Amino acid sequence: MKKSMITAVLILAAGLFAGQALAVEQFKEQRIIRSGETASIKGSDKFFTGNVRIDPVYPANNAMRSSGGSVTFEPGARSNWHIHPVGQVLIVTSGVGLTQEWGKPIQEIKAGDVVICPVGVKHWHGAKPNTSMTHLSVCEDKGDGVVVEWMEKVTDEQYSEYKGN
Amino acid sequence: MKKSMITAVLILAAGLFAGQALAVEQFKEQRIIRSGETASIKGSDKFFTGNVRIDPVYPANNAMRSSGGSVTFEPGARSNWHIHPVGQVLIVTSGVGLTQEWGKPIQEIKAGDVVICPVGVKHWHGAKPNTSMTHLSVCEDKGDGVVVEWMEKVTDEQYSEYKGN
Numbered sequence: 001m002k003k004s005m006i007t008a009v010l011i012l013a014a015g016l017f018a019g020q021a022l023a024v025e026q027f028k029e030q031r032i033i034r035s036g037e038t039a040s041i042k043g044s045d046k047f048f049t050g051n052v053r054i055d056p057v058y059p060a061n062n063a064m065r066s067s068g069g070s071v072t073f074e075p076g077a078r079s080n081w082h083i084h085p086v087g088q089v090l091i092v093t094s095g096v097g098l099t100q101e102w103g104k105p106i107q108e109i110k111a112g113d114v115v116i117c118p119v120g121v122k123h124w125h126g127a128k129p130n131t132s133m134t135h136l137s138v139c140e141d142k143g144d145g146v147v148v149e150w151m152e153k154v155t156d157e158q159y160s161e162y163k164g165n
Numbered sequence: 166m167k168k169s170m171i172t173a174v175l176i177l178a179a180g181l182f183a184g185q186a187l188a189v190e191q192f193k194e195q196r197i198i199r200s201g202e203t204a205s206i207k208g209s210d211k212f213f214t215g216n217v218r219i220d221p222v223y224p225a226n227n228a229m230r231s232s233g234g235s236v237t238f239e240p241g242a243r244s245n246w247h248i249h250p251v252g253q254v255l256i257v258t259s260g261v262g263l264t265q266e267w268g269k270p271i272q273e274i275k276a277g278d279v280v281i282c283p284v285g286v287k288h289w290h291g292a293k294p295n296t297s298m299t300h301l302s303v304c305e306d307k308g309d310g311v312v313v314e315w316m317e318k319v320t321d322e323q324y325s326e327y328k329g330n
Binding site for chain 1: 190191192193194195196197198199200201222223226227228229230231233251252254256258264266269272274275276277278279280281282283284286288301303305
């Protein structure tokens with residue numbers, strides 16, 4: 001992997017869930033990022049509650065504005081409330097978790113489910129209290145590299161509103 | 166799932182690998198597409214060699230220009246040569262397959278590998294002769310819904326150039 005690619009992935013890793021602007025990598029040929037080349041990082045306590053691991057998948061590149069990261073929430077872990085300036089798609093790849101749009105009931109999401117969250121809709125996502133959940137997150141930006149705007153934490157009271165099994 | 170969503174997914178299913186323009190769905194609230202809601206479709210013989218299954222994952226929506234589909238290639242199956250007008254990212258989710266950029270050697274790709282294919286780069290991807298491969302394909306468009314431009318088939322002679330194990 002070229003140094004520029006490593007740099008892009010590291011910027012992605014640092015910025016994906018930190019509200020920082022992401023770099024756009026430019027390639028002239030096909031590039032393969034091998035499994036294991038990109039280090040996992042710990043989700044910041046500023047933006048998450050509980051143990052969260054982020055595995056960067058791909059940076060915005062060339063003409064493409066989307067970037068992707070895999071996020072694993074240990075039982076009880078969740079994101080803060082947040083919005084996406086262009087939107088987000090979550091593809092649940094493992095486990096069972098929860099998501100909630102502001103003002104609406106918490107919903108369970110399972111491996112194979114896909115969550116489409118439109119621009120500006122305030123939401124959170126994470127694990128269930130007793131099961132982990134991993135999703136691929138795909139976001140886009142407006143050309144400024146900003147894919148998320150972080151808000152307040154999901155309180156234990158809010159999180160415990162889910163009564164399903 | 167609302168009728169409009171079903172329509173969007175069906176259009177995606179029909180168009181994703183058929184060179185047709187894809188619809189952009191508009192949502193005002195978070196939408197969950199449940200696992201199993203979207204039917205698998207058979208990859209067209211016009212664009213693929215061998216047995217290929219496409220499972221639409223998400224349509225372009227709201228401000229987001231990307232769309233995603235999961236593609237499974239049975240052993241020996243592969244796409245035609247093609248280019249993407251904005252580019253493509255492949256996330257190998259299962260198995261071991263092959264990909265090749267025009268004029269370069271065939272490369273093996275395994276679960277966890279990510280392939281970034283820049284705008285206009287001619288390539289193909291598929292299974293190995295004796296193993297299946299599944300990847301998530303993420304493409305974007307220029308606002309016209311066109312995510313792929315199909316070309317000629319990968320001949321048996323071209324496909325057999327790979328000598329690795």
